[in-house]
Amino acid sequence: MDFVKTALFKRHSNYSISVDEIGMKLDFVWAPYVLNLTHLLTDFKTKKKYPNVMVMGAGLWHMLHVSNPSDYELVLQTLKSSLVSLFPFSTDIANAYGIAEVVVMLVTTALVTLVMLLIWQTNLFMALCFPLLFGSIELIYFFAVLSKVMERGWLPLVFATFFLTVMYIWHYGNVLKYQSEVREKISMDFMIKLGSKLGTVRVLGTF
16 A cells, blocks of 8 residues: 555656456546647547546646636537547437437327227326326426437437338328228129129029
């Protein structure tokens, strides 16, 4: 422990230690400026090797020696953008997933309400209490995620519109097919009348 303390509190230097008992490696990287942190993230992306946990300071020396406190917020926003773009995840996916999940919840609530009314034949008051309770909560989430539509949250809406169009065309085609079959169907009475005129003979024992 004395050796660790001596090495750990060296000023302005990097420090690394491995704990073999739990398979953990701890790296302390001296990065006083925002540019140092950006280079560190770029190096992670180049090597395609990311730490399991990273605790990152925001380059306080940058605020003290490069910029002023009023501009430091902009510097942090730039650092955040670099962090999001360099690591293998994206907020766009989260926005799209959030809208898709909330829409699924709303559709599920509507379908369960129909099942309660038509299949279970639940009391009307009880059946309406279900969507009022859960639907109101889900609508709050829905209106909250609508603000993410312009941040790639429109992706599930585009997919939903595409599949809805395909299913509507398929249903419309089946309706036309059914109506055509009904129109062209020959009635039994017409067949009987037509059979006597054509001189057909009915076989005994048949209808």
